[in-house]
Amino acid sequence: MPAPAPTSEVDLFDDQVLADPYPAYAALRAAGPAVRLERHGVWAVPGYAEVRTVLQDPHTYPSGGGVALTELVNAEVLAGTVLAADGDAHRRLRRVLSAQLAPRTIRRLARAVGARADRLVAEHTQGGDFDAAALARQMVAETVLSLMGLPETSWPTITGGAAATFDVFGPANARYGRALPTARAMVDFLLTTVTRAQVTEGSWMHAIFRAVDAGQLQEAEAVPLASAYTAASMDTTILGLTETLYQLARHATQWDRLRRTPSLAEAAFHEALRLEAPVQGFGxxxxxxxxxxxxxxxxxxxxxxxxxxxxxxxxxxxPRADRYDIARTGAHQHLAFGAGPHLCAGIPLALLQAGAVLRALAARCPQLATAGKPTRTVNNVLRGWTRVPLRAELSWYLPPTATAPGKKAPR
Ligand code: HEM
Incomplete structure (x- = not known):
């Protein structure tokens, strides 16, 4: 007789579990390769090898109808999006995004993104104390909004809507109930704002309309595809970058290492994503x-x-899986960006932004330390910090590129 399937009564979306899910994850990994979650009516897959297997087998494990935990969200919010598409439909939608997000296209942004990082790091750290989450938010907001081609006034609707979209990927708990109207409002907003007349020439949104005009997309597919940019590109990068800054501030030897070898910036970001994945789970x-x-x-x-x-x-x-180590071999093979056909399309852009901020900060600050208790983001799917107070000790010599506009570098 086959052994009975492992089961668990844990509620992975309970406030206390969300605050520190790692003991629950360890118990699930010990229980088996797949564990029936009785409260959610779904199989948890907690191990690295098994998650990788599932992601690389879209025929057995398709995304359509299964990315979120409720039928309503799979049918109403995710239907028609690249995230929930499979096979040829997925390849067709992804092709439109790939042109905008390919490494070659993103590399062309390096100078502008680097200059933005220098300016924002100088502005945020000039008094010594700063909020890492606020720095990350402003960096990503400025970068992504201009690329999307939407007006700055759209920022509150889009950021609020993006976090809510991740909340509604979870079970129909109270947090989901509160988020559903906000997630729907973002889709309504996109339907009225993402019009040919509103979007900037040459932007991501403009490219979506060009694809419609070229017959690569149906008109009705434009807004669901646009939502992939708005929901996927913001909180994920903000939380990942904030976590990296927090980890570096908590580990002086890792900060020293990054200062001595700034080319480790991307590795420092990957290692934080491995340790604290901004997207904790998808179905x-x-x-x-x-x-x-x-x-x-x-x-x-x-x-x-x-x-x-x-x-x-x-x-x-x-055995040192719980440690933050920017020199860890193979850290970039983490699954925080997913794997297989739905592997995150925005990796080059996320790395570019994070690398630029970390290098700008490393050039300015010999020492980085925590300066108070951080505030956690509580979300059904996202993990990270809303506020992280840090203290930067500024260098007596500030490189010219890292100087705030209108200020002279001290001599
Ligand atoms: C640290 C930053 C980021 C993290 C942790 C992250 C995480 C993820 C994950 C886990 C997936 C896979 C979803 C699945 O398995 O179904 C994904 C897909 C995706 N991401 Fe990211 N992401 C990040 C940044 C970005 C950025 C900057 C963009 C830019 C637009 C982006 C665009 C996308 C898109 C379009 C998809 C859907 C791909 C598809 O379904 O084919 N992401 N991301």
Whole structure:
């Protein structure tokens, strides 16, 4: 007789579990390759190897109808988006985004993004104390809004809507209920704002309309595709960059290492994503009866992939999986960006922004330290900080590029 399937009563979306999910993740990894979550009616997949297997097998585990935990969100919010599309439909939508987000296209932004990072780091750190989350938010807001081609006045609707969109990927709990109207408002806003007359020439949104005009997309597909930019590109990068700054401020030896070798900036960002994935989990449908390890999963069920747990899996990362180490070999192979056909399309842009901020800060600040208790973001799917007070000790010599506009570098 096969062993009974492992089950768990844990509520992964309870406030206390969200505050520190790692003991629950460790218990799930110990319980089996897939564990039935009785409260959510879904299979948790907590291990690195198994999550990777699922992500790379979209025929068995399609995204359509399975990315969010509720049928309503899969049908109303996600239908028609690149995230929830499969096969040819997915390839067609992704092609439009790829042209804008490809490494070659993003490299052309390097000078402008670097100058923005220098300016913002100088402005935020000039008094010594600063909020890492505020710095990250302003960096990403300025970069992404101008690329999207939307007016600055759209910022509150878009940021509020993006966080709410991630909340509604979770189960129908109170947080989901509060977020649903905000997530819907963002889609309504996009429907009225993302028009040919409103968007800037040459922007991401403009490229979507060009694809419609060229017959690559239907008119009705334009706004769902635009929502991939607005929901996916902001909070993820803001939370990832804020976490990196927090980890570096908590670990003086890692900060010294980055200062001595600024080319480690991207590795420092990857390592923070491995340790604290901004997107903790997403789902997939099960299209045909299958098995993960010795656990049988029936067609029609759903799996919940715990990206946040995979980064702590000792079978992959060894006994020091819980440590932050910017020199860790292979840290970039974490699953915080997903894997397989839905691998994050925005990796080059996220790395460019994070690398620019970390290098600008490393050039200015010999020492970085925490300066108070941070405030956690509480969201069904996102993990990170809303506020992180830090203290930067400024260098007696500030490189000219890292000087605030209108100020002279001290001699
Ligand atoms: C630290 C920053 C980021 C993180 C942690 C992150 C995380 C992720 C994850 C986990 C997925 C996979 C979803 C799945 O498995 O179904 C994804 C997909 C995606 N991301 Fe990111 N992301 C980040 C930044 C960005 C940026 C800057 C953009 C720019 C527009 C972006 C655009 C996308 C898009 C369009 C998809 C959907 C890809 C598809 O379905 O084919 N992301 N991201």
């Amino acid at each position: 997939r449908m099960v299209a045909r009866t299958t098995a993960l390890g010795d656990v049988r999963i029936e067609a029609g069920e759903q799996v919940w992939l715990l990206y946040g747990s995979t980064g702590r899996d000792r079978r992959t990362w060894g």
